[in-house]
Amino acid sequence: MSIVLDNVTFRYSTRTAPVIDGASLVLQRGESCALMGPSGEGKSTLLYLIAGLLIPESGVVRVEPTDPQDEANTSTAWVFQSPTLLTRRTALDNVSLALLASGAHRATAEPIxxxxxxxxxxxxxxxxxxxxxxxxxxxxxxLARAMVCNPALVLADEPTANLDFETGRAVIEVLLDVMSCAAVLVATHDLRIAKMMDKVAYLEGGKLEVHST
Structure with missing residues (x-):
């Protein structure tokens, strides 16, 4: 699995200037990348473009298999800042339901x-x-629900925003360990979390700068 953004531009109809202006990024299977930048600069928009929920004005967004194993698993897992869970159901139910929805039997879903x-x-x-x-x-x-179906791509929008640093660090360590064969893109404001990734992509003024950590 690889993510390829090639000179991508996107603007909302309510704004004159593009939110994303000529952004390019390559993220391969097994790589992790932190997406940073000031609030309101388009980090979530970039995630939506990668997921195919928005269409770029110009440029190319590709999320494509790179080997036969990827052909069998092109699923994407989302983790949002505010978790979308069934609040009356248990933690185990919430994670199990993700497996049941993918066709697993309850007898195998619950232990996983x-x-x-x-x-x-x-x-x-x-x-x-x-x-x-x-x-x-x-x-x-x-996060457990995102991990459980072994997705090929993980898009996480401020997943540690509601956690203290030590808990957030531990969760990201687990995420990166369990998802070591996936492409992982994490939007974050925390530089300490960003330094745990293979790359950092900084978005400001529509421009995306990518550096190795």
Whole structure:
């Protein structure tokens, strides 16, 4: 799996200047990249372009398989700043449902979901309704749900914003370890989190600058 942005430009109809202006980026399978920049500069817009939820005004966005294994797994997992969970269901239910929706049987889904929750430090909260969890705990449920279906591409929009640094660092370490065969793009304002990635892409004034860490 590789992400290729080639001279991509995008503007909203309500704005004269482009939000994304000639952005280029290559992110290969197994690589991670932090997407940084001031608030309101278009980080979420760039994620939506990569996911195909927005169409660029010009340039090319490609998310493509690079080997036969990728052909069998081109799924994308999203993790948002505010987790979208079923608050009356348990943490285990929320993660298991992602597997059930992909065709897994409950007998196999629950042990896999339990292991994912253990990996993000929530084994003691398997049977807690999400509404009883803290914001940080709920975000970790969302991360476990993203991990559990083994996606080829992970797009994370401020996934540690509601976590203290140590918890956020631990969660990102788990995410990068479990998703070591995926392409991972994480929007963040935290330079300490960004330094954990292979690359940093900085977006400001529509321009994207990419550097290795």
């Amino acid at each position: 979901a339990e292991e994912a929750l253990r990996a993000v430090g929530l084994h003691a909260f398997l049977h807690y309704p999400v509404r009883r969890l803290s914001g940080g705990q709920a975000q970790r449920v969302a």
